[in-house]
Amino acid sequence: SQKIEQNSEALNIQEGKTATLTCNYTNYSPAYLQWYRQDPGRGPVFLLLIRENEKEKRKERLKVTFDTTLKQSLFHITASQPADSATYLCALDDRDDKIIFGKGTRLHILP
Amino acid sequence: EADIYQTPRYLVIGTGKKITLECSQTMGHDKMYWYQQDPGMELHLIHYSYGVNSTEKGDLSSESTVSRIRTEHFPLTLESARPSHTSQYLCASSDRTLNYGYTFGSGTRLTVV
Numbered sequence A: 001s002q003k004i005e006q007n008s009e010a011l012n013i014q015e016g017k018t019a020t021l022t023c024n025y026t027n028y029s030p031a032y033l034q035w036y037r038q039d040p041g042r043g044p045v046f047l048l049l050i051r052e053n054e055k056e057k058r059k060e061r062l063k064v065t066f067d068t069t070l071k072q073s074l075f076h077i078t079a080s081q082p083a084d085s086a087t088y089l090c091a092l093d094d095r096d097d098k099i100i101f102g103k104g105t106r107l108h109i110l111p
Numbered sequence B: 001e002a003d004i005y006q007t008p009r010y011l012v013i014g015t016g017k018k019i020t021l022e023c024s025q026t027m028g029h030d031k032m033y034w035y036q037q038d039p040g041m042e043l044h045l046i047h048y049s050y051g052v053n054s055t056e057k058g059d060l061s062s063e064s065t066v067s068r069i070r071t072e073h074f075p076l077t078l079e080s081a082r083p084s085h086t087s088q089y090l091c092a093s094s095d096r097t098l099n100y101g102y103t104f105g106s107g108t109r110l111t112v113v
Helices: none
Strands: A003-006 A011-014 A019-026 A032-038 A045-051 A056-059 A062-067 A072-077 A086-093 A099-101 A105-110 B004-007 B010-013 B019-025 B031-037 B044-051 B054-057 B076-078 B087-094 B108-112
Touching (some): A011 A019, A019 A105, A032 A062, A072 A086, B019 B108
Antiparallel strands (some): A003 A019, A086 A105, B004 B019
């Protein structure tokens, strides 16, 4: 069956360090993968989209990689700040023009 | 500033009542979606629309219905609310390119008592 897996446990990172979040998927062949940020009680906010023919994408302190052979995406936040604390969702298309979301990883940046 | 609006933000309602959750977007997006999310859990797609007069059911079975009479408006209706409908309902929209992902509303937190 199709599955998206993200770090199941919360991730605690010291302020100023790089946070790395993992998204693994099985039984999908997505054309693109997206990352979102979600704060408690709010809707997700789109951060980055990376296509299957792209290895890496950057936006300010964010970097996303996409390895279609490993079926994995890594999401990095460099120089992390307490304001980066949130849940980060991985999402990919199911080739049927719909987006499937992972459960998310809770990230805590410790001051 | 949000370009997609959901009302009400919070709703507590009795069992058996009919409710409509409103969703409007000002971006001219063709595609709109309704997701259901329980605390700490993933988003589940319950309805989507690719344009006016187009509606489809999502992957999660839902007793709700939707309509898309105008591009900007995508309301969700529960004919008879039950406690099992208690959840957060999130509306989203996207353009055809998906270069900017989905834009989500702030959600409606529904509690059926």
